[in-house]
Amino acid sequence: MKRSLVPYLIGLFPLAMMVVFFLAPLAFMIVVSFYERDPLGFYKVSFVWDNYAKFFSSFYYTISMRSLWSASLGALVVVLLAFPAMYIIVDMHRRWQLFWVILLLSLMCLSEVIIGFAWLILFSESSGIPKFLGWVGLWENPRSLSPSFGAMLIGFITLGFSLVALMFYPQMAQRDRSIEEAALTLGTPPARVFYKVVLPNFTPAIVSSVATMFVYFLGVFVMPTMLGRPQDWNMTVIITDKAVGDANMPLGAALSVIMLLFTLLIIGGLMLASRKREASS
C-alpha cells in the first residue's frame, strides 16, 4: 500500500510547483481581468467584460498584431543565425569550442538594460557606428540608427542569440555524424548535405527553439522602449503603461490574458503542424 503511494507523492512535487509559481498568479490575473476599473482608485471587485471589450478597439488590435509580427520575425532571424553558427562551432577544435561556449554563456549574464544601452551608444550619431561611417567617408551626413525597427530587432537578436545557440549545442555536438559522412562519401556536395541531411534531422529542435524565442520576444520590454519607435512598441509595453502607468490593473490583466491565449494558439498550431509533418514523413 505504502509503495504505490510513492509515485503519486513524487508527482505532487511538480504539481505543487506549478500551482505556486504559475497557476495561482495566473488565476489571480484572470480574476482581476474581470474586475471593474475605478479611475480614481484601483479596482472594484465585480464581474464585467469591459476590459476585454476594449481589446477589440482598433488600437489594441493593431498593437497585438504588431507584437506578433516583431516577435515572430525576431525568433526566425535569431534561429537562422544561431543554427549555422553552432553548426560551425561544434566542428572546431575542442579549445575553440570551449572558448565560444564560455563566451555565449557570459553573454547570457548581461541584463537587457545593459545590452540596450550598449546598442544605444553604438547606434548614436555622436559616438557610434554612424560616427565611424561618417569619419571614414562612407556616410556623408550620419544620423542615429535608433530608434528604429531594425535597431529593436538587433536588440532582440543580441538577447536571444546565446540562448538559442546553447539550446542547439548538446544535441548538435552529440549527433550521429555517420549519416553525413555516408552522404559525403557517396559524392553529395557539402551544401546539399547540410540541407538534405542535417536540417531535416534538426527540424523538431528548430521548431521548438523558434517557438521558445517567439514567446520570449513577446514579453520583452526594454528593447522596444529603448531602441524602438513608438510604432514598434509591443503589447508588453502597452500593458506596463496601463497597469503601472495608469494603475489600470483590470485592463492590464485582460490584455495579458488575451496575449496568453494568442500565444497558446500559435504554439499549439506550430506543434501540431510539426507533429503532422513528422507523421507523414
Add this chain to the structure above:
Amino acid sequence: MSLRKTFTLVASCAALTGSGVFAEEITVSAWGGFFEETLKEVIYPGFTEETGITVRSIAQPADQAWLTQLTNAARAKKAPADLSLVADEVFVRGQSINLWANLNADNIPNTQTLLDGFTKTSDNGNLNAVGALSWFTTFVTNTDTVAEAPTSWADLWTRDWDGKLGLTSNANSGLMEATALTFFGSYDVMETREGLEKVIAKIAELKPQVQLWYRDEGQFQQSLEAGELVGGLYYHDVTMLSAMDGLPVVSTFPREGGILGDAYWIVPRDSKNIEAAEKFINYMIRPDVQAEMARNLGVAPVAKRDAMDLTDEEFASVGSSGTPIRSQTHIHLREGDWLSDKYLEMISQ
C-alpha cells in the same frame, strides 16, 4: 534551550521594530536621480542636525507608478515611506481613496509663510498635504545645434528641427495645455472630447520632427546634452543646473509661459511616524530651507517671496514672472483613461 532561543529571537525582533517607532528615524521618498540625491546630500542633513531625527532617503518612481505602489502597500496596511513627494494629480487620486494620513496643523506652524493654496485639506477639514516645491517644464534646446533660442511654443511646429525633438510619451506633461493655449486661445478647448481630439491632432503634426517620445527622463537628458536631440520639453531646474556645469543646453520660457507643476509632501495613512513627519514638513517649508532648495535644486519655492533671502537674480533664475501654464488636473482626472489611450494611439501609429 529552544524556548530560550525563541525568546531571544522574539526579544530582538521586538527591539528591532521598537527602534523603528521610538529611535527617531523617518523614511522619505523623492523622485529618483539627481533630485533625491541632492535632497539627501544638501537639505536633509540640516534637519537631522536640528532635530536628531535621521532621514533615510529612498528613490521613488514616476508619479503614477509610485501611486500604484502606495495603493498596493496600503492594502497590506504598510507604508513604504513615512513621507513622499507627490504631484498635484497624484495627491488628488490618493486623497479620493483615503491614502493619506491626517496631519495636525498645529505641529506645522511654518505654513503661515507658505504661498496661498499650498495646504490641502480633505472635505471634513483635515490637513492632508503641504506644499513642497514647484517646478517648471520649459522648452529646452542644445546650444551647439540651435543657435537661436525659441521664443514661443509655436516654434515647435514652425521651425525645422531636423527630426530631432524629444517629447514625453504621456498625456499630462503639460504639452496639451501649452498647445491649447498657443493654438486655441485658452484651455477651454480641453473641456470637451472633440476639443481634446483637436489638441491631440495638432500635436500629431509634430510626429515627423520627434525622434524620441521619452518615458525615461535620463535618456532624454543624455541625448540632449550629447546633441543627439536638438530640443524638446524638459525640466527647467535640471537643465539650468546642467548649463551651469558647462553643458551646451539652455532652458527657455516661451512667451505663452512655462508649464508649472506643484509637488506636495504627503504622509501615507499607515505610517507610524506621523509626528516626526510633521516636524520634517515644518522644516522643509521654512523660508530659509526653501531658499536653499531653490539655490541647490533650481526649483521654484512655495514660501512667500519676502520671507526668503533670495536675491532678485536667484529668484528670477528658478522661475518667470509671467503667468505660467497650469496642468488642467480636473480634465486629466475626468478623462484619464480615454485621454491616455487617445494620446498613446496618436504617438504609436
